[in-house]
Amino acid sequence: MEELKKIIRIIEKRGGISPQIFTNNSKEKRLYLEVVKGNISDEESAKAILYGDSDERDGLKMIKSRLRKKLMNQLFLLDDRRDGLPASHSVEQNCLAKFYQARVLIDAGGNDIALPLLKQVLTKTVEYDFNYISSLCLRLVLQSCINLKEKAFFYKALHQLNELNPKLTADQESELLFMQASIELSGSVVARKNYLKQIDKVLSKMLALWQQAHTFETFHNYYRLSIWSHELTGDFDQIVLVTNMSEKVLQEHKFVANRIDIRFNKFIQVYAHLRAKKLEEGLVLANTYLPLFSTSSNNWFAYMENYTLLAIHAKKYEVAHMLLHQVQENPFIKKINKLAQERWTLLEAYLQFIAPQKESPLKWKSLVQNSPSYSKDKEGFNVAILILQVMYYLEIVDYEALEYRVDSLKKYAQHHFKDSFSERSRIFFKLLTVLVRSNFEYSTTHKKGHYLYHKLQKTPTPGDAYAEIEIIPYEHLWEFILERIKKTALYAK
Structure with a gap:
């Protein structure tokens, strides 16, 4: 039941499903709706709702199986935009769907119909640098060309595949290095510290793969691990260098910009300048990037926190007061979580203490008395x-x-x-x-x-x-x- 409930949560998060997939008054439909309402938590509650006092309760296993099958088929039809996923995720899913369609067509003898479809997919996968999908499509193109006896097109596709293979190999090697690092850094404190001793060698290898292949995957894996590991060791000067390099990569390589939310790198860049005590540079960047963040988003408040701390650390207290005022005047502050709101209260108390405003010189004392209390959470x-x-x-x-x-x-x-x-x-x-x-x-x-x-x-x-x-x-x-x-x-x- 837990697995089924999880699938239902995923589908509901992405916009739900059409009622047309169910027959009227079917038990699968009832089971789905009751799980959504929160009325079903386990096998017993499901049997009680679906069967009541009836002795015929043995059919639940079959109902769950039929419902699960319908839901799994619906996964291909979900609205990816509802889950906060990048736009490139929808492009990737669309390319995979067309690849599967082409595969079915070729198996059914529709090679001439499949080829134009595969060409469409390849255009997108090259634009977004989905090398693994490009490889799958080119192999299918080769098979289709053999079936159609298209010799010239066969060798053109073969040349493309041969050029792609070194990039695909670099992607796979980089991915495995990142995965190994992830499992080690997510382990115990001892395991993490031991792995961090060799992280420079790993990062050097990953950087070399990016410089050799210039693919999205080699860059993204190096970028993520570099920020993660340097953050763990407190080497924020290195994170400044990495984020500065990333800004250049985003400008020079469109396929990277197509798949990364550029605001993330700018957010990390400002944060790294704060932690590396590069305060003047950080303030300039923070002011430049601020318009990119929507004032209704949680990210805006997190970004403003770093921006305000930059001003406080640089002793630009007037700027800090101005930024704090913008935050307090933003009506969406009521929607951020309680812990984040308390952080802003604490930050205001410190700012009023170190640089009290003339119109309310004693305000900080009341802020201290009302500041968050010490607790484990x-x-x-x-x-x-x-x-x-x-x-x-x-x-x-x-x-x-x-x-x-x-x-x-x-x-x-x-x-x-x-x-x-x-x-x-x-x-x-x-x-x-x-x-x-x-x-x-x-x-x-x-x-x-x-x-x-x-x-x-x-x-x-x-x-x-x-x-x-x-x-x-x-x-x-x-x-x-x-x-x-x-x-x-x-x-x-």
Whole structure:
């Protein structure tokens, strides 16, 4: 029953099916509709709905089988556009359907009808670089030419196939490398780290395949694995290089642009500039690419998050406030998930803290009090929540409460920071401990924190899979803390 329910979910997601495939009042139709409504969850509920109190319940297996067969036949007729798939997916499915039609025609002796159909398919597969379909079609063309005794066309198709074979081999080799990497990187942490030790050799081989074959598959496999692996290791400078190279590839190779959503590379490019601390370049790119994202999409809000963080990290706080205002004025913010909305609340609290607006200088304090609370389901920005609370008590000069929060941070570190990926957060927490132990005295804190501060500056950001969010870079926060306790001491005098 689970498999059948999954097939039904897939079909409904793609627009559903025509009621004409069922006979009126058939049990297959009833079974389908009741699963869609959520009334059937297992075999027993299906029997209860279809048969009621009747003793004739043995027919369910046959009904499921007939329904499954009808649904599988409908898979070829689904609307791919409803599932958010790229337009090239529909082209690929259409080419495969015509290939199967041509195959049936040739088997039935309709070689002269099949050849024009295969030519249509080949035109599209060359345009979109579907090499595996081109190979299937050319082999069928050869068979058809033999049947029709079309010698000239036979050798023309054979020449095309011979030229295609090295590309197809490169595609297959690249695909296998990507698949092997995927299974290793999706395994345990130990397996992932061990595989990452050899990732440079794998990527070099995949890059060579792309440079040799210049096919979509060789590029796409290299592109995906390169971004994935460098993100895991925190090498965002390399991701900047890869995305910059990809922009050039998209411009020079139309078949790549035909099959990739160009917005994805631009999104990653901006994100990589943020993580690589190439802030000025990132801000220029973010501003340039913004019109490509629909304001009603989730991607727009995710993109704006990176754009706003770029502005904050570059200390362009006026720009950050302007971007935040655009987000808050977007009516679709109510439609993004709750966690994303809470991230924006947290981001606003930090921004109001570091750069309060003149018309509402104390707004950030109410934002802190209403900010998301620490919990396991907020992994990724729990540290940001705890640090914001520390900043709050520093601002209102409640050192007793601040000591308590720093102690909470130490406990958090002991439980969660068990590997090198949390090194920056660990160092910053030590700086906060120095602040408390120095009794919030500026000169002592500055002197004792000097070594840790420079160590923090030299410590790179972790890979994305392990990273806690630094809404404001820790270096900037520490500089702010020193400035604040210095001012507090002056006012006390």
